[in-house]
Amino acid sequence: MALPQVIIIGRPNVGKSTLWNRLVGKKLALVDDQPGVTRDRRFGEAHLLGLDFTVVDTAGWEDEDAATLPGRMRKQTEAALEGADVALFVIDARAGLTPLDEEIARYLRETTVPIILVANKAEGKAGDHGLYESFALGLGDPVPLSAEHGEGMADLFDALLPHLDEGQRERDEQELDEEDEEALNRAPLKLAIVGRPNAGKSTLINALLKEDRLLTGPEAGITRDSIAVDWLWADPDSDEERPVRLIDTAGMRKKALVVDKLEKLAVADARHAVDFAEVVVLLLDATRGLEHQDLKIASLVLEEGRALLVAINKWDVAEDASGLFNGIRAALDDGLSQVKGLPLLAVSARTGKGLDTLIKAAFEVRAAWSKRVPTGLLNRWFDEALAKNPPPAPGGKRIKLRYITQAKIRPPGFVLFGTRLDDLPASYQRYLVNGIRRDLGFDAVPVRLTLRSPKNPFRP
Numbered sequence: 001m002a003l004p005q006v007i008i009i010g011r012p013n014v015g016k017s018t019l020w021n022r023l024v025g026k027k028l029a030l031v032d033d034q035p036g037v038t039r040d041r042r043f044g045e046a047h048l049l050g051l052d053f054t055v056v057d058t059a060g061w062e063d064e065d066a067a068t069l070p071g072r073m074r075k076q077t078e079a080a081l082e083g084a085d086v087a088l089f090v091i092d093a094r095a096g097l098t099p100l101d102e103e104i105a106r107y108l109r110e111t112t113v114p115i116i117l118v119a120n121k122a123e124g125k126a127g128d129h130g131l132y133e134s135f136a137l138g139l140g141d142p143v144p145l146s147a148e149h150g151e152g153m154a155d156l157f158d159a160l161l162p163h164l165d166e167g168q169r170e171r172d173e174q175e176l177d178e179e180d181e182e183a184l185n186r187a188p189l190k191l192a193i194v195g196r197p198n199a200g201k202s203t204l205i206n207a208l209l210k211e212d213r214l215l216t217g218p219e220a221g222i223t224r225d226s227i228a229v230d231w232l233w234a235d236p237d238s239d240e241e242r243p244v245r246l247i248d249t250a251g252m253r254k255k256a257l258v259v260d261k262l263e264k265l266a267v268a269d270a271r272h273a274v275d276f277a278e279v280v281v282l283l284l285d286a287t288r289g290l291e292h293q294d295l296k297i298a299s300l301v302l303e304e305g306r307a308l309l310v311a312i313n314k315w316d317v318a319e320d321a322s323g324l325f326n327g328i329r330a331a332l333d334d335g336l337s338q339v340k341g342l343p344l345l346a347v348s349a350r351t352g353k354g355l356d357t358l359i360k361a362a363f364e365v366r367a368a369w370s371k372r373v374p375t376g377l378l379n380r381w382f383d384e385a386l387a388k389n390p391p392p393a394p395g396g397k398r399i400k401l402r403y404i405t406q407a408k409i410r411p412p413g414f415v416l417f418g419t420r421l422d423d424l425p426a427s428y429q430r431y432l433v434n435g436i437r438r439d440l441g442f443d444a445v446p447v448r449l450t451l452r453s454p455k456n457p458f459r460p
Helices: 014-025 069-082 097-109 123-139 153-164 173-186 203-208 261-276 293-303 321-335 356-369 377-389 426-439
Strands: 005-009 042-048 051-057 085-094 115-120 191-192 227-233 241-248 277-285 307-313 344-346 402-410 415-419 449-454
Touching: 005 014, 014 042, 014 051, 014 085, 014 115, 042 153, 051 153, 085 097, 085 123, 085 153, 097 123, 115 123, 115 153, 153 402, 153 415, 191 203, 191 261, 191 356, 191 402, 203 227, 203 241, 203 307, 203 356, 261 293, 277 356, 293 307, 293 321, 307 321, 307 356, 321 344, 344 356, 377 402, 377 426, 426 449
Parallel strands: 005 051, 005 085, 085 115, 191 241, 191 277, 277 307, 307 344, 415 449
Antiparallel strands: 042 051, 227 241, 402 415
16 A cells, blocks of 8 residues: 655755655755755655655745746646645744745645645754744644754654544555564574573573583583574474574573672673563573562563563472462562563473473564554554543643554554643553553563653644
8 A cells, every 4th residue: 555645845945855864764865055956856765653654855946937947846846746645844943934935835825735834943942933933824833843853753743643544654454464474484583591590591492402402400500601593493283394593591690699700791691682582581490489580680671672471490390380380470460560461381391391382472472572553553542541541630730642653663662642741640651551562462562652742832
């Protein structure tokens, strides 16, 4: 499905190409203080806080005869406007309005294309006068930004979103899911095994590989370097072989106990391995249960935004297995309240119990960690969440939540737009995050929520 088209219009040298470069994310269009550098239309794929569209850079609009070069360039801009879903009319806030700005505004007011007035170069106080003047153009509230410094892009998203048709803005969801799933199946699963010393991490990897690939023994701290091993897992449900990169790491003891230089380097290397993993398995020792150090390791993994599984090893020698499992489950939910319901599995590296289940769960949690929710579906969920539990009004002043978008994946990150967000309680933010995780298929994946309020001083 074709992306919606956004055209950038304005007189020469107001920063149209700089804005185009900012939206595309690359310095592809030539930029110079000399007016008239851009002559032909330039198309690019823009990505703004999860919103995808085609952005069109145009030549500076000049009041010249149609037969002249500037006049022919203006005709190119007029032609581009006919196929646009929305137009960004850019003015220079520092220079203020010019007669040519007013002429362009008169032309744009007669078109049927939605117009967003953009006051560029608005950083600092030097652009305030131009902002005030721009209301006289009759094109609504200006969006102040600095294309050069990247300021005000959240407000530009705020202005663009209502004008871009949902059907055009969202690629075919089913095809996208199929493409993502196929790409994920082809890519190796980067799976790191972490835990305290002697939890059986190297023994677990040897059991998966069905060979003595890594050195093991009863002594704690045998593994020092993080070791990566490429492996093909035979999925018992589909008879497919799926690529996995297994990463063994050094045991992580309490910081106060780590005094040896080599052990310090080994622990630092293990943390580095977590950074490059997609899914991390925290391996517990069934003979020792869950300790405070395990919770610290789990918190580290979640802070890094990795998907996390918890596996209890040595299950074949566990005493009171049911009580142990339930106790660890309760302790995890209590100690890691930011991510309730982490997958908890019982395994035995010695007997092979639960190993296929562990790898299958790792692939499933990676899929959730890589998931993108279309903006339309996300905001329908958001409207229902607000209807069920409206945000509070501290001091009698209402907090207005406008909409939400997914800005990134791996880990999933969401941006919430509204006013007075500094007063939004942490408990309400947890309500939204828990709802995203529960209702939109993210389960126990770490979800990040960023709050964004408009910086436009003229917007209530």
